[in-house]
Amino acid sequence: MFYPASYLSRVWLGSQVSPKFLPSVARPLSAHIKLTENCQARCISCDYWKSRWQDAISTERAVALLNEIHALGTTGLRFTGGEPLLRRDFFEIMRRADAARFKSIIVQTNGLLLKKLHKEINESPITKVAVSIDGLKDTNDQIRGIRGYFDLGMEGIKLLRNKEVVLSVTLNRLSTSELKGLAAAASDVGAKLEFNILSRSLYFLAGADLDAMWPTKPDVIEIARFLRDTLHRPEYEIDYITRYYNRELLTEPPCVLGYLQVFVLSNGDVLTGCYPLKPVGNILNDDLGNILASDAYMRQAEAMIRRECPGCTCGVESSLSMKHAASSAFYQISNLAHRPPPPRAAGAPESSASSATTTSP
Numbered sequence: 001m002f003y004p005a006s007y008l009s010r011v012w013l014g015s016q017v018s019p020k021f022l023p024s025v026a027r028p029l030s031a032h033i034k035l036t037e038n039c040q041a042r043c044i045s046c047d048y049w050k051s052r053w054q055d056a057i058s059t060e061r062a063v064a065l066l067n068e069i070h071a072l073g074t075t076g077l078r079f080t081g082g083e084p085l086l087r088r089d090f091f092e093i094m095r096r097a098d099a100a101r102f103k104s105i106i107v108q109t110n111g112l113l114l115k116k117l118h119k120e121i122n123e124s125p126i127t128k129v130a131v132s133i134d135g136l137k138d139t140n141d142q143i144r145g146i147r148g149y150f151d152l153g154m155e156g157i158k159l160l161r162n163k164e165v166v167l168s169v170t171l172n173r174l175s176t177s178e179l180k181g182l183a184a185a186a187s188d189v190g191a192k193l194e195f196n197i198l199s200r201s202l203y204f205l206a207g208a209d210l211d212a213m214w215p216t217k218p219d220v221i222e223i224a225r226f227l228r229d230t231l232h233r234p235e236y237e238i239d240y241i242t243r244y245y246n247r248e249l250l251t252e253p254p255c256v257l258g259y260l261q262v263f264v265l266s267n268g269d270v271l272t273g274c275y276p277l278k279p280v281g282n283i284l285n286d287d288l289g290n291i292l293a294s295d296a297y298m299r300q301a302e303a304m305i306r307r308e309c310p311g312c313t314c315g316v317e318s319s320l321s322m323k324h325a326a327s328s329a330f331y332q333i334s335n336l337a338h339r340p341p342p343p344r345a346a347g348a349p350e351s352s353a354s355s356a357t358t359t360s361p
């Protein structure tokens with residue numbers, strides 16, 4: 001039996017006090033799966049759309065993978081990509097794997113197919129739809145490289161029923177002055193706002209045009225004010241983001257992601273919750289449980305605590321939260337994986353942007 005509270009306590013003690021307390025086996029709270037890394041958008045911040053990727057995980061293997069994840073006691077799934085809704089067998093996989101057994105199923109999407117697929121989504125066990133929108137209409141469409149993206153995404157959101165919905169915004173220079181408007185637009189359609197920090201160190205972002213999007217010092221002040229006054233983020237997080245965007249020296253927290261999340265890529269590679277470090281196995285020739293229990297996984301998860309890595313900002317809010325943990329932080333971290341869906345009646349917006357959390361690629 002898997003007890004998340006004592007597991008998280010050990011991750012906290014092991015990362016902040018002594019490695020001897022670290023769990024002996026990784027039991028990630030959530031599995032992030034890329035069934036495809038193909039994409040039909042053309043975002044200036046991201047490289048995925050520039051390549052044709054091979055989807056190596058078959059329908060059968062994907063169904064078995066979800067069963068393995070459930071058997072491990074991992075209760076959260078996050079489907080990302082590429083664009084996860086491009087996989088034609090996506091809903092079949094969830095149905096055949098009885099995905100309703102999971103407490104939380106998040107789909108991170110560009111939103112371009114929400115309008116077309118809203119019935120399938122509404123009938124599925126998906127608990128949360130996170131739609132990437134980076135600014136108001138014209139700015140968003142410029143960043144995402146598709147004219148009409150903003151309107152199509154928002155129209156799709158309005159058709160969703162009984163799902164938690166969030167707009168995922170990557171904080172950037174072009175839309176800094178629109179953040180409050182974006183929070184209001186989210187609220188109008190019953191969505192919350194989550195944010196993400198611009199990254200240039202991940203394999204699918206290396207050639208992206210980030211200079212055009214990097215906030216200037218005045219932008220950073222405005223972003224910090226928005227995070228503090230509208231999203232009510234903790235001060236240590238705002239300080240980190242301010243320093244990061246201003247390219248100042250950062251005090252990096254021990255990285256706990258190897259214990260909180262596991263990644264499966266579209267070629268079957270398994271990552272220890274970290275994009276820059278090497279794969280530790282592949283689900284096309286092994287069971288996920290074996291990979292999680294392997295020396296390779298555990299050695300790498302421990303090395304991440306010691307920050308033996310190139311460094312990145314992806315998921316840093318979890319590591320910051322562990323470093324600054326009070327009892328409430330454990331609640332916040334477990335919420336990343338187990339957020340239950342609020343009821344969302346037809347055409348009845350009921351949430352505001354004031355309780356935002358962070359998102360990741």
Ligand SMILES: C[S@@+](CC[C@H](N)C(=O)[O-])C[C@H]1O[C@@H](n2cnc3c(N)ncnc32)[C@H](O)[C@@H]1O
Nearest residue numbers: 045046081082083108109110132197198199361
């Ligand atoms: C790579 S996308 C994959 C899922 C889906 N295609 C989408 O856009 O939501 C995952 C998240 O990464 C964000 N992202 C894109 N470029 C980024 C960058 N340079 N730094 C940080 N996040 C980025 C996207 O906006 C999105 O919220």
Ligand code: SF4
Nearest residue numbers: 039041043046082110
């Ligand atoms: S951020 Fe998402 S929508 Fe944009 S190109 Fe990358 S994978 Fe596609």
Ligand code: SF4
Nearest residue numbers: 255274304309311312
């Ligand atoms: S901070 Fe380091 S260990 Fe953590 S996810 Fe980034 S590169 Fe990996």
